[in-house]
Amino acid sequence: xxxxxxxxxxxxxxxxxxxxxLVRRLxxxxxxxxxxxxxxxxAEELVAAGATVxxxxxxxxxxxxxxxxxSASADLQHVTSGEGGLFxxxxxxxxxxxxxxxxxxxxxxxxxVEAAKRGTELLAAPVSGNPKVVSSGKLTLAVxxxxxxxxxxxxxxxxxxxxxxxxxxxEVARLVKICHNVFLGVVIQSLAEITVLAEKGGVTREAxxxxxxxxxxxxxxxxxKTPALVNLDFTPTFTMPLxxxxxxxxxxAARELDAPMPxxxxxxxxxxxxxxxxxxxxxxxxLIEEQxxxxxxxxxxxNAEVSDGLEPTDV
Numbered sequence: 465x466x467x468x469x470x471x472x473x474x475x476x477x478x479x480x481x482x483x484x485x486l487v488r489r490l491x492x493x494x495x496x497x498x499x500x501x502x503x504x505x506x507a508e509e510l511v512a513a514g515a516t517v518x519x520x521x522x523x524x525x526x527x528x529x530x531x532x533x534x535s536a537s538a539d540l541q542h543v544t545s546g547e548g549g550l551f552x553x554x555x556x557x558x559x560x561x562x563x564x565x566x567x568x569x570x571x572x573x574x575x576x577v578e579a580a581k582r583g584t585e586l587l588a589a590p591v592s593g594n595p596k597v598v599s600s601g602k603l604t605l606a607v608x609x610x611x612x613x614x615x616x617x618x619x620x621x622x623x624x625x626x627x628x629x630x631x632x633x634x635e636v637a638r639l640v641k642i643c644h645n646v647f648l649g650v651v652i653q654s655l656a657e658i659t660v661l662a663e664k665g666g667v668t669r670e671a672x673x674x675x676x677x678x679x680x681x682x683x684x685x686x687x688x689k690t691p692a693l694v695n696l697d698f699t700p701t702f703t704m705p706l707x708x709x710x711x712x713x714x715x716x717a718a719r720e721l722d723a724p725m726p727x728x729x730x731x732x733x734x735x736x737x738x739x740x741x742x743x744x745x746x747x748x749x750x751l752i753e754e755q756x757x758x759x760x761x762x763x764x765x766x767n768a769e770v771s772d773g774l775e776p777t778d779v
């Protein structure tokens with residue numbers, strides 16, 4: 465049974481743009497956070513906010529809770545069990561590891577076994593959002609693993625965003641995140657289709673998105689993507705190749721579970737076509753340009769003052 469103090473010490477592995485934004489929220493809430501990042505300079509950028517810097521992951525073994533946020537399955541296995549890894553100190557190990565990395569369920573299960581050997585509990589906690597979403601306090605997390613451990617760390621997770629949902633045991637949070645990202649792709653394609661239809665009929669994209677956002681069909685997501693759809697600002701938050709990867713994972717899970725996904729399957733083909741056309745560096749909202757091309761029109765920025773709805777909030 466894991467028991468933590470009101471202010472457990474925290475370690476954080478992976479201080480990229482997303483990780484750094486989340487660390488800043490923990491620091492602002494008064495937590496003691498030590499950070500490791502493969503590129504040390506990124507960890508050092510957090511010192512002014514109150515963080516300390518670890519030389520290698522194993523230096524965080526004495527922390528109560530350690531978050532991991534790395535980009536691939538191999539990276540997660542390396543920072544936990546590789547040379548200088550979190551679990552390589554023979555004398556100590558964290559009580560809880562909370563993994564928010566983009567990894568497979570199989571890799572997560574392997575790390576869970578290694579954690580158990582050291583008496584460490586593992587929670588899978590993939591997140592939905594980007595650094596601006598974090599700053600606005602609108603990040604959401606799906607968490608799976610032992611329920612009692614989740615209840616113990618819940619106050620800490622609540623610091624990170626507005627929505628923390630326990631979804632079940634073991635690795636099911638990974639599936640929840642995949643389902644979420646498949647939905648992202650389906651929704652952005654649908655938004656592209658109806659917005660291009662409205663424009664082809666003589667309605668500006670600004671007017672259409674304003675109406676949509678004020679209707680019952682409006683959402684945080686539709687508001688968030690309004691600047692991209694109206695002003696064609698495709699600064700990447702999530703690229704098409706990453707979206708294709710999640711479609712592949714989602715459709716593979718659908719086959720395994722005998723759950724037909726005809727709409728997702730069709731959208732996956734559209735995404736693959738966009739990648740084939742060279743749309744690989746831009747934000748996935750660039751699907752609107754591909755939709756416009758297929759509809760026989762060329763879009764231009766409307767240069768409108770539209771909000772993404774993500775004004776920063778305090779922790």
